[in-house]
Amino acid sequence: MSTSPKAALLEEYALVARALAAPARLLILEQVAQGERAVEGLAERTGLTFANCSQHLQQLRRAGLVTNRREGKSILYRLTDSRALRLMELLCTVAERNLAEVGQILRALSGGQEAPEPLSRDELEARLAEGSVTLLDVRPADEFALGHIAGAMNVPLATLPEALPQLADGAEIVAYCRGPYCIYAHQAVAALRRHGLAARRMEGGLPDWRAEGRAMSPPVAGLS
Amino acid sequence: MSTSPKAALLEEYALVARALAAPARLLILEQVAQGERAVEGLAERTGLTFANCSQHLQQLRRAGLVTNRREGKSILYRLTDSRALRLMELLCTVAERNLAEVGQILRALSGGQEAPEPLSRDELEARLAEGSVTLLDVRPADEFALGHIAGAMNVPLATLPEALPQLADGAEIVAYCRGPYCIYAHQAVAALRRHGLAARRMEGGLPDWRAEGRAMSPPVAGLS
DNA sequence: CTATCATTCAAGTGATCACTTGATTATCAT
DNA sequence: ATGATAATCAAGTGATCACTTGAATGATAG
Numbered sequence: 327m328s329t330s331p332k333a334a335l336l337e338e339y340a341l342v343a344r345a346l347a348a349p350a351r352l353l354i355l356e357q358v359a360q361g362e363r364a365v366e367g368l369a370e371r372t373g374l375t376f377a378n379c380s381q382h383l384q385q386l387r388r389a390g391l392v393t394n395r396r397e398g399k400s401i402l403y404r405l406t407d408s409r410a411l412r413l414m415e416l417l418c419t420v421a422e423r424n425l426a427e428v429g430q431i432l433r434a435l436s437g438g439q440e441a442p443e444p445l446s447r448d449e450l451e452a453r454l455a456e457g458s459v460t461l462l463d464v465r466p467a468d469e470f471a472l473g474h475i476a477g478a479m480n481v482p483l484a485t486l487p488e489a490l491p492q493l494a495d496g497a498e499i500v501a502y503c504r505g506p507y508c509i510y511a512h513q514a515v516a517a518l519r520r521h522g523l524a525a526r527r528m529e530g531g532l533p534d535w536r537a538e539g540r541a542m543s544p545p546v547a548g549l550s
Numbered sequence: 551m552s553t554s555p556k557a558a559l560l561e562e563y564a565l566v567a568r569a570l571a572a573p574a575r576l577l578i579l580e581q582v583a584q585g586e587r588a589v590e591g592l593a594e595r596t597g598l599t600f601a602n603c604s605q606h607l608q609q610l611r612r613a614g615l616v617t618n619r620r621e622g623k624s625i626l627y628r629l630t631d632s633r634a635l636r637l638m639e640l641l642c643t644v645a646e647r648n649l650a651e652v653g654q655i656l657r658a659l660s661g662g663q664e665a666p667e668p669l670s671r672d673e674l675e676a677r678l679a680e681g682s683v684t685l686l687d688v689r690p691a692d693e694f695a696l697g698h699i700a701g702a703m704n705v706p707l708a709t710l711p712e713a714l715p716q717l718a719d720g721a722e723i724v725a726y727c728r729g730p731y732c733i734y735a736h737q738a739v740a741a742l743r744r745h746g747l748a749a750r751r752m753e754g755g756l757p758d759w760r761a762e763g764r765a766m767s768p769p770v771a772g773l774s
Numbered sequence: 775c776t777a778t779c780a781t782t783c784a785a786g787t788g789a790t791c792a793c794t795t796g797a798t799t800a801t802c803a804t
Numbered sequence: 805a806t807g808a809t810a811a812t813c814a815a816g817t818g819a820t821c822a823c824t825t826g827a828a829t830g831a832t833a834g
Contacts, residue, residue: 389648
């Protein structure tokens with residue numbers, strides 16, 4: 327051991343943090359947290375070059391945040407475990423609570439309105455069981471297809487205006503999206519409330535729901 | 551808003567992660583987590599140049615991880631909140647569970663022996679109340695003076711050999727240190743067990759104990 | 775065995791970061 | 805005010821990082 331064990335440990339810890347220190351990798355993590363995806367799919371969705379995306383993925387892998395497995399020609403990446411997800415979320419939480427800039431951006435997303443407290447996943451589960459809530463998955467259709475909360479209705483943010491009429495029948499609306507780093511649910515709730523509908527966000531996102539072993543609609547096979 | 555809100559958010563999150571991405575800053579955080587310290591004291595303890603340490607501290611401050619206040623001529627830095635501490639710990643946890651290199655280093659610290667499971671803080675508190683445990687604070691004396699667990703005995707790692715005789719009277723020994731990034735407790739437990747004593751680590755470190763509002767001996771004023 | 779597809783590797787470039795040195799600001803004691 | 809102390813700021817340098825481009829691997833299908 328040429329360097330001290332302490333220095334070696336710190337270097338490893340810093341390696342993990344460095345993996346989270348580039349916006350492009352956070353985008354990738356956000357996608358990987360939704361379910362298994364091949365490099366090509368990730369590159370498309372994040373708007374990164376193929377090779378660039380591959381390199382970022384390897385950095386994430388060296389940091390232990392993602393894992394991959396081979397399936398046919400493709401190599402599918404996924405989050406290593408729920409700890410990686412918690413790390414992503416804690417990063418958000420610290421930034422939201424301690425950085426004024428983040429608070430401003432999030433408040434601007436709500437369009438000046440007061441955003442209601444998010445609904446806990448426990449409570450949402452209970453209210454889904456008694457049918458007293460309309461659950462919206464506001465992610466794009468292909469991510470919805472990769473797995474979603476059982477009983478959720480897919481209304482991508484872009485199609486929300488058209489879906490407004492069928493939502494106006496009274497039941498409180500709860501929206502969720504990808505979870506960490508994703509602002510779709512914020513935007514959806516703001517839009518719904520501007521139209522006078524009672525809407526809240528679910529706390530966290532789809533990855534949290536899945537990590538807790540709650541009821542899911544299974545993914546459809548054969549998507550890159 | 552020239553860039554999209556999402557890009558702006560990701561940039562802020564990455565800023566927080568980047569603050570954790572340098573070993574020197576992790577060293578500073580470790581110290582700051584022990585209690586309030588002035589820049590000069592932090593520079594000494596971390597072996598950094600004065601100016602360099604100051605710059606790192608400002609990066610940590612911009613990331614919302616540390617906060618400062620003025621007292622006389624000095625500016626004292628402290629962790630912003632317990633979330634910052636949890637972020638430091640989760641970083642360790644992810645690295646320990648998912649990186650083989652970290653596992654190897656930690657195992658090497660135990661000198662080939664099997665390290666026992668750490669004792670939870672809840673259980674330690676109960677056993678301290680019934681007096682069935684000897685609690686060792688293995689940090690340097692001046693950090694001990696800045697605050698420590700009520701009932702703990704200060705035995706810095708360097709002085710552990712001399713203290714062995716008075717520890718050999720039977721009660722199980724529990725050692726703790728700075729918590730995240732600190733390996734003193736690992737080393738102390740390994741040394742004690744090599745001498746045939748029953749010893750375990752406390753889970754976490756002093757900052758966790760304090761953050762949970764448990765019984766502390768108060769800091770002595772007037773230390774830089 | 776060869777062709778093809780998905781991914782990784784390798785080299786090159788501009789930008790950013792860590793650290794040093796020297797000057798500047800801000801507070802307190804005299 | 806003046807000097808001393810604590811901390812920050814500013815400029816400069818070498819190293820590292822993100823991204824691009826083009827070639828190389830590795831698995832599967834014919």
